[in-house]
Amino acid sequence: MRILLVEDDIPLAETLAEAMTDHLYVVDLAEDGEQGWDCVKAFDYDLMLLDVMLPETDGLTLCQRLRSHGYQIPVLMITARDTISDKITGLDAGADDYIIKPIDLGELFARIRALLRRGSNITPPILEWGDLQLNPSTYEVSYNHHPLRLTPKEFSLLELLLRNNRRVLSRSVIIEHLWKTESSPDEHTIKVHIRSLRKKLKATGADEDFIETVHSIGYRLKSL
Template identity: 75%
Template structure:
């Protein structure tokens, strides 16, 4: 799941980005509303975490612009303004939820999970492929009931594969979905993470070729027997 965080307080923004990354989200960070607007136009996001007081274009105006242009991604407004009128204004221009600073991280994570469930109602709560199971709500992965402990990048990679099944994902597509836009690695890095993920799946009892390499194209999950 990819989140765009628009927050001009760099200390808070970096803290939130690190905390969200620890929760297995891919986070892109920008510090003004106009840059956020261009980012949404060029990248697909699952959720927007949006400060109100921003340079160039404030959060309320950006929210209104996004909705008026037909963008339906969940928007969670993050602000120090805690009056009822501020909350009503944010919701009236199209925000889905409203969190007041200082931020309680556990509450924020719960609100994000709720918005992602609501915004993607067709997604099964548990992702499965044969005996392989991934629970996006608890970040738990198992194969035939054997827990598998993954790094954040391995988890994001496996979730992406599970959500796409037999669809072939190129290395460039994987990078776009699993790494923040400002930290795009070389394509060889994907190969390294695939190798590590395969080793952990094999150690839990999965077939060595559960993740299939499609020559010169990319990767996908192997056909179930």
């Protein structure tokens, strides 16, 4: 299960991310509302933990934007505001549940489990590009019906390219999306992952330049 945590209190965010990782959730971290929006557009998430008070775009506005664009991801609001009117405002904005700071981890995980059960019937769409298929919910990838065995980072990189179609992604953008809660690698690491992906795709029949290099800019999928 993949969770997006949108929280600008970095010590709290890191504590929550570590606890959720210990419970075998995959966690991405965004520090403001606009970063959270970019993450939602780039990946399929099973759940969003969303702080109300955020820089750039606040949590209520982000939640309203999600719903207006048709995103059905379960949203668990996190806030220090504990009045009934505050809760009603959050729920009216499109949140599914509400938890108050300071956060009790036992209560947090109980609410996460309840929301994940509620949203388990929502299946992310299979991403396709020509003969390539990637299933975000099962972590399965195939080319021309031949399965590809990818590392977690290779899978995330290929998913990012698929979600951006022909948009060119620079190495710095790829690093920002794929290493949110980890120490960032140098750009040579991206070259290594791209080379490995190309090799595995070629072995199943894809063109050698299925992932194109746009000189001095970055990478994108080859035009169909």
